[in-house]
Amino acid sequence: MNHEVIVIGELNADLLLNEIKDFPVIGKEILADKMNLVLGSSSAIFASNLSAIGTGVAFMGSVGKDDFGSFSIECLKANNVDTSLIYIDPENGTGLTVVLNYGEDRAMVTYQGAMKTFSFDRIDTAALKTAKHLHFSSYFLQPGIAPDVPRLFKTAKESGLTVSFDTQWDPDEKWDLDLRGILPYVDVFLPNKKEFMALTGSDDWEKSLFELKDKSNIIVIKDGNNGSYLFDGNKILHCEPFLNTEVVDAIGAGDSFNAGFIHKFVKGLPAEECQKYANLIGAISTTAAGGTGAFMNMDSVREVASGKFNYNGDF
Numbered sequence: 001m002n003h004e005v006i007v008i009g010e011l012n013a014d015l016l017l018n019e020i021k022d023f024p025v026i027g028k029e030i031l032a033d034k035m036n037l038v039l040g041s042s043s044a045i046f047a048s049n050l051s052a053i054g055t056g057v058a059f060m061g062s063v064g065k066d067d068f069g070s071f072s073i074e075c076l077k078a079n080n081v082d083t084s085l086i087y088i089d090p091e092n093g094t095g096l097t098v099v100l101n102y103g104e105d106r107a108m109v110t111y112q113g114a115m116k117t118f119s120f121d122r123i124d125t126a127a128l129k130t131a132k133h134l135h136f137s138s139y140f141l142q143p144g145i146a147p148d149v150p151r152l153f154k155t156a157k158e159s160g161l162t163v164s165f166d167t168q169w170d171p172d173e174k175w176d177l178d179l180r181g182i183l184p185y186v187d188v189f190l191p192n193k194k195e196f197m198a199l200t201g202s203d204d205w206e207k208s209l210f211e212l213k214d215k216s217n218i219i220v221i222k223d224g225n226n227g228s229y230l231f232d233g234n235k236i237l238h239c240e241p242f243l244n245t246e247v248v249d250a251i252g253a254g255d256s257f258n259a260g261f262i263h264k265f266v267k268g269l270p271a272e273e274c275q276k277y278a279n280l281i282g283a284i285s286t287t288a289a290g291g292t293g294a295f296m297n298m299d300s301v302r303e304v305a306s307g308k309f310n311y312n313g314d315f
Helices: 042-052 067-078 146-158 179-185 193-200 205-211 253-265 271-285 298-309
Strands: 005-008 012-020 032-040 057-060 062-064 087-089 095-102 105-111 133-137 162-166 218-222 228-231 236-239
Touching (some): 032 042, 042 057, 042 253, 146 179, 218 271, 253 271
Parallel strands (some): 005 133, 062 087, 133 162
Antiparallel strands (some): 012 032, 218 228
């Protein structure tokens, strides 16, 4: 087994409710006009879309022995992600997130299930040596492996891999993470602006970037419709967004951004080029329902890139 990228992280399904009549109120029932069951989780969306745009990917994570687990695995397989390293948990169900979409914003409720107990001893560390890059996402949703993330990253670096990391949001909003201790093992750190400010405990995100310059390599901050910011230890580079004025939903846009960046990064391209391409892939994600819906067919991806975003570069 040889892949360019191994993804380690949470794996679950998303139940999407769209065109909702109002906000939920305790004791009352509201209606949604559209519903979709799609592949969920930051890690899986990243893996699926990275594979779809042409990078070889294998996934390590855990699902339950149930229909949602089978569904999640089949979704990954549909985009040629190697699922042979996924652990089937006989005791816990597959994670599920119910997503209430309101335009570009959303509310979510997640059942963690098998992702909660996935641990370092379930990881095939020998398989890491077959890849060039490791991506880890959703630190706060995986308490079983969280304490061993520094060990995981160190193992990957010792095996010759580059590493990318996206913490995602902390549902408990405690942000208990030794960022300065972990960042030296991370080649590309990929938070959004709100997450970065919460992790650093500062509203001055630019100042925080420079305070981390001796600990970090590349930091890329996602900022939605404002584009993204790249920090290389010396300067901050802003990249304008590819704006979609007809957003279907924003589920997985940040994960798709990550996929775009790492797709170019593992090919050795300059960080600025990775950043621009990441902005594009993130924008394309918003043109279809669910985090992977826009990447089922590469001909349509190219058509959207050219027709909607005036991009005719390499994929």
